[in-house]
Amino acid sequence: MQETKPTVLVLTALALEYTAVRAHIEGREDRTHPGNGTIVEVGHLPGTPWQVAAAELGEGAKNTAALTASLIGWLRPEAVLFVGVAGGLKEDIALGDVVVGTKVYGVQTGKQTPEGLLNRPETWHGSHALLSAARAAVRDLPDVRAHFKPIATADLVLADAGSEIARHVRERYNDAAAFEMEGAGAAHAAHVEGRQVLVVRGISDRADAHKASADASGSQQRAAVQAAAVAVALLHKYRPRDGRPTDSEEGPQGRYGGDHIDFRGAVFHGPVTGKQTGDR
Structure with missing residues (x-):
């Protein structure tokens, strides 16, 4: 019974982010999603057990959510990394530094009332195992300054530090x-x-009116390269789960694998309730 390689899905929004990730993947081959036509490159990450599936999805949280779910269902990766650039919100975080998201905020949720916006925050925590691998990895990256901090997400480009959304995020x-x-x-x-x-995320600008000039200076490319370096380094530390099911063990109905006994005493392969491993 041949075992499939463990897969990690690495996603980007922009071409320069994808180029930075792609440079680390060897033996790349195109694969096309049979339903929505998304093209991914699948190859291996040297020095690791990982098969990497990389995709450039374009901008926006809604687009990303839909395509990420679709790619997970198709490729069944053990982990998902979103790698790219971002605007910095703290004075002590420099352009080219990398922020590893301990949690991600969706900042545009709430209820607008006469008294103002009442927050109804959405938060997703970064997975402990991946965060631990990233913390261990950056110790061996002397050319990277990494910060383990929350990241804010909204479906807009922030280029005005005095804007209402900027004040909302700060407050x-x-x-x-x-x-x-x-x-x-x-x-x-x-x-x-x-x-x-x-x-x-590599920091490419200050999320203010100087964003365009910062991008023009080459800060986006440097930030993308630094973020990709951290992502690759953490995958050298992060190990596949023990007892990982193979495709043949999962069968066409089972995403997570496992044996079930039916009422006729036969064994079939299907999903096992409670074996999903994402942090909540």
Whole structure:
């Protein structure tokens, strides 16, 4: 019985983010989702047991959530990483630093009343095992300054530090260190599907009026490269789960594997209730 390689799904929004990730993957081959046509490149990460499936999804949390869920159902990865760039929200975090999301906030949820916006926050925590692997990995990356902090997500580009949404984030999500557009979508889909998930973002601008000039200086590319370096390094530390089912053990009906005994005494393979492993 041949065992399939454990898979990690690495997602990006932008082409430059994808290029930074792609540079680390060897033996790449295109695969096309049979339903929605999304193209992923599947290859291996040298020095690790991981098969990596990488995809560039485009911008926006809703788009990301839908496509992430679809790709998880198709590829059945053990973990999902969203890797890319973000705007920095803290003065002590420099351009080119990397923020590893201890949690991801969806910041546009609430109820608008005459008294103001009443928050109804949505939060997804980064998976403990991936965070632990990232903490161990960055110790061996002297050229990377990494911060383990919350990340705020909204379906907009923040280029005005004095805007209403910027004030909202500072007041209501004061511990957030980075602002971006897709992390909440990826985190939500991964949690629903019971997968480990982590958002890794390089800081490319200050989420203010100087964003365009910062991007033009090459800060986006450097931030993307640094974020990809952290993602790859953590996968050298993160290990596949013991007892991982193979495709043949799962069968066409079973995403998570496991044996069930039916009433006729025969064994069939299907999903085992309670064996999803995502942090909640």
